[in-house]
Amino acid sequence: MSKHTRLRIHIAPLGFESDRIVLPAIEMKADKIWILIHNNPKKTKAKSYLDNIKTRLRKERIEFDVKKIDRLDLFSVIKGVRNIVNEDENNMYYVNVSSGSKIQAVACTMACMMFNEENNLIPYYAQPEDYFDYKGKQMSTGLDKIIDIPQYDIKTPEEKFIRTLRIIKENKNKIDKTNLAIEAEKKEIIVVGSEENFEQARFTSLNKNIVQPLKNDWGFVKEEKIGRTRWVEITPEGENVLEILD
Template identity: 45%
Template sequence: MDTVHTMESMLNLRVHIAPVGFEIDRVVVPAAKMKADLVYLVVDRNIATDKSTKFQSEIIKKLKRKKIDSKVVYANRLQLFDIIRVVKEIILDHRDDEFYVNVASGSKIHAIACMMACMVFDDRKNIHPFYPQAKEYPAYKDNEQQTYGVEEIYGLPTYQLLTPNKDLIEILKIIKENEGRIQKKVLAEIAEDRKILNINAREENHSQARFASLDKKLIQPLMHTWNFVEEEKIGKNRWISFTDDGKNASEFLF
């Protein structure tokens, strides 16, 4: 049987991240086989309509019997970027530990989000997405466990998902702090205050140089390379706001 390699360490926890759907064995069996110390269960934020609650309860019981700790975190199961954000935050909270991210225990949206979350980190050597192949696939019945047992556990490769550099991300943060829309002149002032822009110009030319630097180094890449912002002129003022892509990216980049 092929299993994902686990690092034996007295210092680092083996942390599993598993979305909760209509699966039990595909969460519990890998956690036990791979000697997980802690399992984060990603459940639907809308508890009132979540049909997987009974599976969540059963998973927690079985993990407890195997002396594996579990924690529940919440993400909207239909919102890709919300799931990415939650998985990313778990990893950031335990950055030095070993992570094993289950892409088969939830929905297809969960699977895509989990893989994307693994790919946003520059250093991914301790992040291991995996796919547990089930032993049995019975005929589907509504609100019943979808598969039983685990035949093999396959490690999956991760590739870097390109993201904007630190300064561009800081500009996106400022825009988000202003509800997704900000006057360009104000953005330039804040960027300088936060040391994102360093302007070397005479006092009489300072404002113009700051505006030009913001445009060339930050706004243009965000507009034309990333398509994360757009610019609109209203009267004498120019405004910078998120595009749909920019709004989505702001949900998980920081």
């Protein structure tokens, strides 16, 4: 496939069925499909479906690849989608939110909301013709129709905030403001223009441009004063966003 052509790339979590992955790819003329598979094969019974999908895609001459993720971890799935899209943002990506588990469906939908900056990340739902109770066989068959999912945006923090959270994380989730200011200035997260009262200017720049937005706008850090020292600590929300975006 040419790197200069805008390709139609599908992303689909692997579940206990194959039609829901293969048939939409054929109907929508996919150039390639990424299949999200569990990173621990011993804990899934989906291998036979993966083998069937590969065989059918080869027959249709649709290129495919696999991405290993933890299918039980929301953030792992979101990050998996993000990493695929980041490989070439010039392509069009169609994300199948119907082929895997509920966790994977939520994660794929969230990924489309978070990383659709180029308006090239489109979620869809493949509605099968028939449903069955899972008894070691495919849970559904056929393809009735493909339903476009309404798209909404989830705002993501600027890179400077992610880099700051990384510094805090590397210091066991908590660092005093003075040392955070020093590290932020070293890494050019903040720029201090004044040479007069340099340390105070650096501290003020960190507080105004980084810490206060992280605390008040995003809720990713919290502050605590112990004696004369001010500490900045990452919150669970901050850890979660760092897990996805770092």
